Amino acid sequence: MSLKYAVGDLTIQRIIEQETSFVPALEMLPGLTPEILAENRAWMRQARALDDQDVLMLCFQSYVVKTPHHTILIDSCIGNDKPRPNRPKWNMKTDDTYMRALDAAGVSVDDIDFVMCTHLHVDHVGWNTRLENGRWVPTFPRARYLFAKQEYDHWFAENAKAEIPPFADSVLPVVEASRHELIGNDHQIGDHVRIVPTPGHTPGHVAIAMGRGKDDAVFSGDLMHSPVQTLYPELSIKFDVDPAKAATTRRSFLERYCDTDTLCCTAHFPSPSVGKIKRKGSAFVCAAV
Ligand SMILES: [Zn+2]
Numbered sequence: 001m002s003l004k005y006a007v008g009d010l011t012i013q014r015i016i017e018q019e020t021s022f023v024p025a026l027e028m029l030p031g032l033t034p035e036i037l038a039e040n041r042a043w044m045r046q047a048r049a050l051d052d053q054d055v056l057m058l059c060f061q062s063y064v065v066k067t068p069h070h071t072i073l074i075d076s077c078i079g080n081d082k083p084r085p086n087r088p089k090w091n092m093k094t095d096d097t098y099m100r101a102l103d104a105a106g107v108s109v110d111d112i113d114f115v116m117c118t119h120l121h122v123d124h125v126g127w128n129t130r131l132e133n134g135r136w137v138p139t140f141p142r143a144r145y146l147f148a149k150q151e152y153d154h155w156f157a158e159n160a161k162a163e164i165p166p167f168a169d170s171v172l173p174v175v176e177a178s179r180h181e182l183i184g185n186d187h188q189i190g191d192h193v194r195i196v197p198t199p200g201h202t203p204g205h206v207a208i209a210m211g212r213g214k215d216d217a218v219f220s221g222d223l224m225h226s227p228v229q230t231l232y233p234e235l236s237i238k239f240d241v242d243p244a245k246a247a248t249t250r251r252s253f254l255e256r257y258c259d260t261d262t263l264c265c266t267a268h269f270p271s272p273s274v275g276k277i278k279r280k281g282s283a284f285v286c287a288a289v
Contacts, residue, residue: 002272003105005289007263008216010192012274013105015062017077017098017127019271020089021055028056029228029235030243040228048270049227056226058268060123062098063219064105065210067192070113073140074208074219075267079126082169090122098127112140114189117147118221118267119205120155121239125170136173145174148195149182151204198223198253200246201239207253209262217263223250225268230254230277230284254284263289 005012025044026032037054044050051057063074077098084090102108117124128145129136138145152171159167174180185197185206194215196207201222209215222239223246229235233251236243257264257277264286265274275286 002274005217005263005274008211008214009068010210010216011066012217012263012265013064013107014273015064015077015098015101015105016271017060017062017101018089019059020057021051021053022058023056025050025054025056025226025228028225028237030238031235032228032232036232040231044228047227057270058225059270059273060268061273062127063265064102064107064112065217067190067210069190069192071107071111072114072116072189072193073112073143074116075118075124075221076115076127076139076170078123079129079170081131082126083165084122109140110142112143115140115143115145116208117145118207118219119151119202120147120167120171121202121222122166124221124267125166128170129173136169138174138177138179143179145180146183146187147171147180148204148206149184151202151206152182154203196253198249200236200242200249202241215257215260215262217265218257219265219267220253221267223253224266227269227286230286231280233283258284
């Protein structure tokens with residue numbers, strides 16, 4: 001399995017925490033009909049995007065990107081010791097898979113200069129913090145954590161109404177430790193990192209484009225979850241806050257990168273998770289490289 005890519009002057013490493021059956025396809029994608037599922041079942045199973053019970057299979061992973069200047073971690077997965085009673089595979093887990101994967105990639109928590117989150121959902125912020133003597137502390141002690149301001153403001157307001165556990169245990173402790181920065185959509189890190197606003201899944205969701213002066217790679221976060229959505233960009237998932245906007249965002253993102261050399265690094269597509277967007281009929285595929 002490919003875990004490492006080199007493109008332009010970047011190296012990109014996948015840090016996998018889980019790759020597993022998640023939610024039944026017909027439940028996760030309310031617009032998916034049994035007929036469309038039947039037409040696509042064979043290739044989806046072949047690609048390990050669908051299990052034999054028609055449950056979507058997702059990979060949960062971070063990307064560590066080295067530019068000539070910085071080491072950047074994108075999306076921090078699920079995390080340990082976190083109460084997630086609705087998700088048994090995530091609830092209070094204590095495995096060392098994630099830390100072993102970082103280690104195998106030759107990366108230590110001290111190496112990370114920036115942590116970036118495409119959005120602040122539970123499976124993208126988990127390893128922002130870890131439990132130490134009963135307190136949540138930043139996992140990456142030297143890192144600046146960059147949160148999109150619009151996304152942060154949304155979850156801050158929601159959390160004020162009723163506690164949002166991943167925000168409370170994986171975002172606020174970073175803020176309390178003064179390790180965060182709230183960034184606008186025009187934010188850049190040197191000439192290697194740019195923000196691509198991609199609202200819909202959440203109000204302030206962003207993709208992250210990297211490469212010196214051109215997009216050698218783009219990290220698409222949760223603007224899509226399964227390769228079936230490249231063929232049917234109109235299919236939004238039930239967790240999209242604004243399904244109509246998510247669909248528009250998805251199609252325009254796929255159009256923007258279609259038939260370019262940009263490596264599309266998805267958050268959740270089954271391994272290898274990374275590919276180039278190609279046109280297929282009136283839609284797209286993410287073709288492995
Ligand atoms: Zn996600």
